[in-house]
Amino acid sequence: MKIDILTLFPEMFEGIFSQSIIKRAILDKKVEINLHNFRDYSKDPHHKVDDTPYGGGSGMVLTCQPIFDCVEALKEDDSLVILMTPDGIPYKQQMAYDLSKKKHLIIICGHYEGFDERIRSLCDLEISIGDYVLTGGELASMVLTDSIVRLIPGVIETSSHQNDSFNNNLLDYPTYTKPRNFRGMEVPSVLVNGDHKKIEEYRKEESIKRTKERRPDLLEK
Ligand code: 6GU
Numbered sequence: 001m002k003i004d005i006l007t008l009f010p011e012m013f014e015g016i017f018s019q020s021i022i023k024r025a026i027l028d029k030k031v032e033i034n035l036h037n038f039r040d041y042s043k044d045p046h047h048k049v050d051d052t053p054y055g056g057g058s059g060m061v062l063t064c065q066p067i068f069d070c071v072e073a074l075k076e077d078d079s080l081v082i083l084m085t086p087d088g089i090p091y092k093q094q095m096a097y098d099l100s101k102k103k104h105l106i107i108i109c110g111h112y113e114g115f116d117e118r119i120r121s122l123c124d125l126e127i128s129i130g131d132y133v134l135t136g137g138e139l140a141s142m143v144l145t146d147s148i149v150r151l152i153p154g155v156i157e158t159s160s161h162q163n164d165s166f167n168n169n170l171l172d173y174p175t176y177t178k179p180r181n182f183r184g185m186e187v188p189s190v191l192v193n194g195d196h197k198k199i200e201e202y203r204k205e206e207s208i209k210r211t212k213e214r215r216p217d218l219l220e221k
Contacts, residue, residue: 007109010035038070059113079104084137088126093166100151109137173203
């Protein structure tokens with residue numbers, strides 16, 4: 001998979017993509033991630049990327065030209081163009097699964113007060129990562145990228161995301177490791193008795209119980 005990210009702040013991504021699982025995935029060539037500063041595509045003599053809004057109002061608005069030119073330079077036949085915006089579709093695990101099967105994603109990070117409405121016409125999909133406002137789409141695009149890359153086959157063991165929270169609309173079951181007793185808190189005995197059928201039943205029950213308590217909205221689906 002190839003992911004091209006359009007941002008005015010490529011340095012913000014350095015830490016995220018040079019550590020842990022994403023770093024490994026890049027080194028193993030499971031994913032190629034490229035950062036593009038769309039300021040480089042600006043035809044303005046001062047490399048301007050924003051301007052004042054028509055009709056008045058506060059703040060600056062990202063202009064069409066640099067983003068259109070940058071996307072058009074990167075686009076291939078099988079590219080999916082995604083716009084990160086708080087008014088996009090709420091992001092869910094199922095979308096991460098669907099996107100992890102694509103060959104090429106182009107992700108546009110908005111910034112400042114907003115972007116020219118006509119930029120939406122470039123995009124196949126608009127995504128929000130939750131009902132709160134970030135200063136820009138950068139963090140949101142990192143969340144998106146991280147959640148997608150971990151699902152690419154071979155990046156992590158399939159068994160470790162088969163039980164992820166939100167699969168089948170259930171939260172994850174509780175897990176424990178050594179020691180069996182920590183400050184009086186005991187590991188449930190079913191987990192140390194070696195009866196795998198019982199363990200499976202216990203985990204399923206706990207998963208349902210936890211979802212009922214914490215996220216009853218998921219069970220209604
Ligand atoms: Cl995608 N962008 C911004 N700026 N804020 C957000 C968001 C995206 N998703 C939630 N809040």
